[in-house]
Amino acid sequence: MHIPRSSRRLAIAGTLVVGTALFGLAGPADAQSPRVIQRGHCSASSTFKLKLQQEDRGLEAEYEVDQNKNGVTWNVTLTDNGHEVFSGPATTKAPSGSFEVKARFRNNPGADTLVAQATNPATGETCGGQVTLG
Secondary structure: OOOOHHHHHHHHHHHHHHHHHHHOOOOHHHOOOOEEEEEEEOOOOOEEEEEEEEEOOEEEEEEEEEOOOOOOEEEEEEEEOOEEEEEEEEEOEOOOOEEEEEEEEOOOOOOEEEEEEEEOOOOOOEEOOEEEEO
């Protein structure tokens, strides 16, 4: 069976359009800053997510603990290569019963290891997490 050249071109063009719509084209506009993410379970029923990524002038850390209960205060500490970058309380909020803390800090030469720790003083539940970027 012979398919006219114009029909073949149309079929190829249609395939490219569909492929682009489904998968997108990767390019400079789609490039993201390097980042690492760790998810895990705490010592009881809570879960955590720890993220570290490069930003324009340094690093940004995000630590989220999801307890599914509102109004619970946790004590949180984040350290970058042993240096404290955040320390303080964080309280779970509606609608998800979670908290999130963020810290921005200088990106020193070499790899950065971010360690997160959270403790619920009322129950003794603990959460951790560790990621390395670089």
